[in-house]
Amino acid sequence: MSVTVEPIEGAETPEVSGGSQARPSARRWAAVGLVIVLVVGLVGLWFLRPGRAADIRSGTEVVTAEGLAARYGIDVTLIGVTAAGGMVDFRYQVVDPDKADAVVHDINLFPKLIVEDTGATLILRSLPHSHTQQLDLGGNYFFLMPNAENAIHAGAAVTLVIGDVRLEHVIVQG
Numbered sequence: 001m002s003v004t005v006e007p008i009e010g011a012e013t014p015e016v017s018g019g020s021q022a023r024p025s026a027r028r029w030a031a032v033g034l035v036i037v038l039v040v041g042l043v044g045l046w047f048l049r050p051g052r053a054a055d056i057r058s059g060t061e062v063v064t065a066e067g068l069a070a071r072y073g074i075d076v077t078l079i080g081v082t083a084a085g086g087m088v089d090f091r092y093q094v095v096d097p098d099k100a101d102a103v104v105h106d107i108n109l110f111p112k113l114i115v116e117d118t119g120a121t122l123i124l125r126s127l128p129h130s131h132t133q134q135l136d137l138g139g140n141y142f143f144l145m146p147n148a149e150n151a152i153h154a155g156a157a158v159t160l161v162i163g164d165v166r167l168e169h170v171i172v173q174g
Contacts, residue, residue: 056112056121057159060166068160068167072109073099077140079113080173081147081154088113088122088152088172090143097135103162104135111143112161113152116169120151 069075073096082089090111094100103109110124124145135141152158154174160167 055114055119056123056161057114057166060161060164062168063165065167068162068165069095071099071165072103072162073097073101074103076160076167076170078173079158079160079170081152082144085150085153086147088145088147090124090145092141094135094137094139094141097137100135104141109163111145113145114159114161115151116157116159118151120149122146122148122151 063071065076073094074092075095076090076092078089078091080089080091081087090113092100103111107125110126112124113122114120122145124143152172154172156172157169158172160170
């Protein structure tokens with residue numbers, strides 16, 4: 001038995017669907033949207049990868065060791081790698097306790113190190129040890145910084161940034 005269905009004049013013909021398939025144009029827009037999201041995500045990851053932050057040397061003034069001591073009251077005595085290369089030891093002697101106190105307690109003045117060859121940057125974001133005592137004139141103190149991604153090696157030249165000044169070409173000890 002065969003049945004023939006003829007459309008009624010003026011009536012709309014219903015579409016028969018074979019399931020929940022989206023229209024081709026909707027699928028195309030979804031694919032384009034997915035590609036855009038992936039591209040934006042990859043570009044974002046490229047710019048936000050570790051050690052590739054904006055160059056913090058920009059906008060700072062180059063000073064000598066004496067200039068750093070005059071500005072912030074410290075004389076850098078050592079920047080070296082320790083703990084099998086996993087830490088950076090930053091040592092200094094206090095030449096002006098009042099100025100040096102700001103370096104120890106103001107997060108904006110915590111030391112930052114930039115490897116001159118690679119641009120890798122280490123930023124101390126919090127004090128790893130307590131400096132609750134008053135800094136003494138002539139006292140020797142230190143910061144220990146994690147050597148993220150093994151960025152700093154003995155013999156490398158680094159730039160030290162503190163506040164608005166930088167001391168360039170400091171050779172890292174082993």
